[in-house]
Amino acid sequence: MRLNYKLVVIALLACxxxxxxxxxxxxxxxxxxxxxxxxxxxTPERTWWDxxxxxxxxxxxxxxxxISGSNAIVYKVVARxxxxxxxxxxxxxxxxxxxxxxxxxxxxxxxxEGSVWYVQVxxxxxxxxxxxxxxxxGKVHQAIRAPWDGGFxxxxxxxxxxxxxxxxxxxxxxxxxPNKDHQSDEPDLGASLTxxxxxxxxxxxxxxxxxxxxNNDGTTTYKYNVVSPISTYCLIPYIGKxxxxxxxxxxxxxxxxxxxxxxxxxxxxxxxxxxDQVRKMFKSMEYWFGPxxxxxxxxxxxxxxxxxMEHQSAxxxxxxxKFGYLGRDASGYGWGMKWDFIIIHESGHEWFGxxxxxxxxxxxxxxxxxxxxxxxxxVDYHFGKTAGDEYNYGIRKGIxxxxxxxxxxxxxxxxxxDMYPKGGNLLHSIxxxxxxxxxxxxxxxxxxxxxxxxxxxxxxxxAYISKKAKFDYSKVFDxxxxxxxxPVLEYQIEGSKxxxxxxxxxxxxxxxxxxxxxxxxxxxxxxxxxxxADLKPGQDTLFSPGVIEKMYYVKQVRVAYSSPR
Numbered sequence: 346m347r348l349n350y351k352l353v354v355i356a357l358l359a360c361x362x363x364x365x366x367x368x369x370x371x372x373x374x375x376x377x378x379x380x381x382x383x384x385x386x387x388t389p390e391r392t393w394w395d396x397x398x399x400x401x402x403x404x405x406x407x408x409x410x411x412i413s414g415s416n417a418i419v420y421k422v423v424a425r426x427x428x429x430x431x432x433x434x435x436x437x438x439x440x441x442x443x444x445x446x447x448x449x450x451x452x453x454x455x456x457x458e459g460s461v462w463y464v465q466v467x468x469x470x471x472x473x474x475x476x477x478x479x480x481x482x483g484k485v486h487q488a489i490r491a492p493w494d495g496g497f498x499x500x501x502x503x504x505x506x507x508x509x510x511x512x513x514x515x516x517x518x519x520x521x522x523p524n525k526d527h528q529s530d531e532p533d534l535g536a537s538l539t540x541x542x543x544x545x546x547x548x549x550x551x552x553x554x555x556x557x558x559x560n561n562d563g564t565t566t567y568k569y570n571v572v573s574p575i576s577t578y579c580l581i582p583y584i585g586k587x588x589x590x591x592x593x594x595x596x597x598x599x600x601x602x603x604x605x606x607x608x609x610x611x612x613x614x615x616x617x618x619x620x621d622q623v624r625k626m627f628k629s630m631e632y633w634f635g636p637x638x639x640x641x642x643x644x645x646x647x648x649x650x651x652x653x654m655e656h657q658s659a660x661x662x663x664x665x666x667k668f669g670y671l672g673r674d675a676s677g678y679g680w681g682m683k684w685d686f687i688i689i690h691e692s693g694h695e696w697f698g699x700x701x702x703x704x705x706x707x708x709x710x711x712x713x714x715x716x717x718x719x720x721x722x723x724v725d726y727h728f729g730k731t732a733g734d735e736y737n738y739g740i741r742k743g744i745x746x747x748x749x750x751x752x753x754x755x756x757x758x759x760x761x762x763d764m765y766p767k768g769g770n771l772l773h774s775i776x777x778x779x780x781x782x783x784x785x786x787x788x789x790x791x792x793x794x795x796x797x798x799x800x801x802x803x804x805x806x807x808a809y810i811s812k813k814a815k816f817d818y819s820k821v822f823d824x825x826x827x828x829x830x831x832p833v834l835e836y837q838i839e840g841s842k843x844x845x846x847x848x849x850x851x852x853x854x855x856x857x858x859x860x861x862x863x864x865x866x867x868x869x870x871x872x873x874x875x876x877x878a879d880l881k882p883g884q885d886t887l888f889s890p891g892v893i894e895k896m897y898y899v900k901q902v903r904v905a906y907s908s909p910r
Contacts (some may be wrong), residue, residue: 371746377756383433383461384517385525385706385757387728390433391525394420396532401522402539403582404564407507409853410499411439413482416523418597419534425471429702432464432477435519435526438481442523448476460519465873479523486514486520491651492661497521497679500650502608506544510661512654515706515759518577529704529800531574539568547587552642553578571658572641574798576702579657588612594638594644596627598636602643611648611666618666619646622688623689629726630693630719635790638700638797646688653687654788655694655716663689676739681730682722693719701796701806706759707752708803710826714750714768715789721769738895740766747830751803770898771825777896779814780859780868788813820853825898832856833900834871834893838885843878847871849900858897 396418405413418434436442437460445453445464454770455464464477488496488511493518500508511521519526537555540548544565552571559565571580587606603623607615623646631637637644642658649661652671664687665673674681697719698712717740725733743766750767752760763765776785788810794811807822824832832850836843847854850873856871864883869876886892892899 374759375753375756377753379462380459381756383459384435386531386755387527388433390431391527391530393422393424393426393430393469394432394525395423396420396525396530398532398534399536399580400539401526401536401580402541402817403522404541405497405499405582405584406511407499407509407543409484410487410497411482411484412497412521414522415477415478415480418524419474419476419532422469422471422473422475426469430466430469432466433525434462434464434477434479434523435460435517436462436481436523437486437517437520440481440521440523443480443482446478449478453477462523481523488651492654495520498650499670502585502610502650504586504610505852506586507543507904508608508650509824510583510585510649510651511581512649512651512807514578514654517757518580518600524577526577528576528702528706531576531702531800533574535571535573536580537568537570537577538580538582539566540584541566542584545586546584547606549583549587549645549647549659551575551645551657553602564602573639575657576583576699578626579655579659579699580658581654581659581661583649583659583661585648587648590616592858594624594642595626596637597631598640601627601637601640604643604645604740606645606647608648614666615648618685619662619688622685623692625684626689626692626723629689629723630696632726633719633722633789634696635793638695644692644695653691653713655691655698657695657699660688660691660695662691664688676736677742678732678735678739680718680728680736680739683728684723686720689723690716690720693723698794700793700798702800704800704802705754706757707754708801709741709752709759710750710764710768711803711806712803713764717769718772721773729861734773734895737769740790741770741898744770746831749828750826762901767825767898771821774825774856774897774899775810775814775818775821778857778859779816780857784814816857817855820851821856824851824854824856831898831900833902834858834897835902835904836888837904838880838888841880841882843869843880843888844875845871845878846875847873847899856897856899858893860893862887868910 398419400417403412406414442462447453455462485497488498489499492512495513498510502508513520517526538550541564542548548567550569552569555568555570557567586609588609589606591604593601605619639658645659646662649663652663653732654661669682670686673709697715703711721737722735724736744763748761750760750764752758779785811818830849833848836845859868865881
């Protein structure tokens with residue numbers, strides 16, 4: 346995936362907007378360190394080269410809680426430079442780089458600044474393809490409460506046998522291997538992960554197994570390969586007492602290889618449980634979003650010692666074989682107890698998060714908001730539209746409105762956790778306002794076609810939706826992504842006359858409301874000034890308490906009648 350430089354423009358625009366007055370757009374007043382800037386920005390030491398491929402090899406030591414390994418980074422030169430230049434490589438404490446080889450033979454010098462390592466490379470010619478081989482080792486940062494804090498996981502299964510993996514979204518893949526740790530640059534030609542582990546254990550990774558080699562020294566080496574571009578945080582090892590079963594799913598893109606890797610003592614319940622949920626997931630996701638984006642790499646669902654993560658083509662699963670989220674329903678309506686939350690949600694990220702990836706962590710709602718909404722769409726597909734409405738409305742109680750969904754750019758910052766339920770409710774509101782489910786479905790599928798295997802900015806996604814919906818939703822996105830205000834629909838009904846307006850919102854907020862009932866339909870586009878419309882007999886029921894709120898993320902308030910000015 347080619348490095349996307351539009352992020353730089355968006356970042357500069359965000360900096361500019363933070364210095365001017367925009368009515369009611371919330372500001373983030375966080376403090377960032379120099380390390381945050383190095384981690385989150387497109388520095389000159391990052392932008393002159395474009396990652397083509399990672400070839401990673403690791404040997405974890407369970408007892409020492411350490412790893413040793415290498416990463417061959419194949420890259421293409423974006424701009425010519427005749428002098429000696431620096432390459433920024435990210436690798437976090439306490440891991441250290443031992444040596445670096447240029448094109449397999451020339452040792453290179455390097456220096457360190459915190460978690461950034463600067464490698465001095467020879468003059469580079471534009472469009473030239475080169476390689477640096479980085480050897481490293483050391484103790485590795487361990488996750489304490491994975492996947493929320495991130496790091497390498499040296500765990501034990503329920504029989505006290507070694508169980509190892511990684512969860513590192515947000516924290517970054519540089520917590521366990523050297524790379525360009527920025528979401529905007531995924532390897533165009535994919536990646537491989539080679540793992541040498543005790544021969545009593547099995548190692549799995551993304552994509553497809555290339556070989557398994559017994560080293561006759563108590564260890565076995567496994568090599569997996571991914572042909573698609575992949576985020577650095579999605580390239581993950583799974584090491585434990587795994588067994589496998591598989592099937593072929595006949596989807597929109599043809600036959601899809603599906604592999605299930607579970608701990609040996611979970612085999613019986615997994616074979617009875619997982620395939621049904623996975624097939625239902627594919628039915629819904631391919632209907633709404635289009636063909637699974639990684640047919641060439643297959644799909645794997647893998648037992649993990651944490652709740653779950655969206656690791657591309659190797660989804661981790663830790664929901665204890667229970668419906669809901671660890672046996673709980675987030676909606677309160679009961680719909681969440683009819684399916685396995687982790688299988689559906691984390692697999693939904695294959696479309697939004699893995700196929701379409703945000704350039705900057707600040708735009709993570711593109712991953713989490715759409716994938717949160719995939720849950721409502723799953724419920725809609727299998728249980729009906731009313732069920733989907735109720736599920737989406739029910740999860741709204743998790744919205745805190747503590748800070749904007751979008752964070753500051755170029756500092757590796759994440760916005761509010763509201764990016765999940767508020768992002769989903771934003772999309773649900775747009776869908777209802779469009780009042781055309783087929784057109785809305787084609788927008789979702791179109792996003793996955795137009796931005797197939799690409800990195801994007803929130804602005805790209807926002808503009809695409811407005812264009813295809815043939816309505817300017819820019820103020821709607823501003824309202825829900827960039828402020829913490831919940832719009833209020835104020836209305837008055839006197840006889841057959843309806844008066845309405847939006848309050849508690851930014852200037853220009855214009856979310857359309859399409860309302861339906863036994864006495865016909867009504868479409869209004871409220872603004873900040875009072876507007877009026879004539880109601881047909883019985884249409885006042887369209888404004889019954891809570892009816893609008895079930896479909897749109899607005900507060901519905903009937904005010905005492907007075908002649909609007």
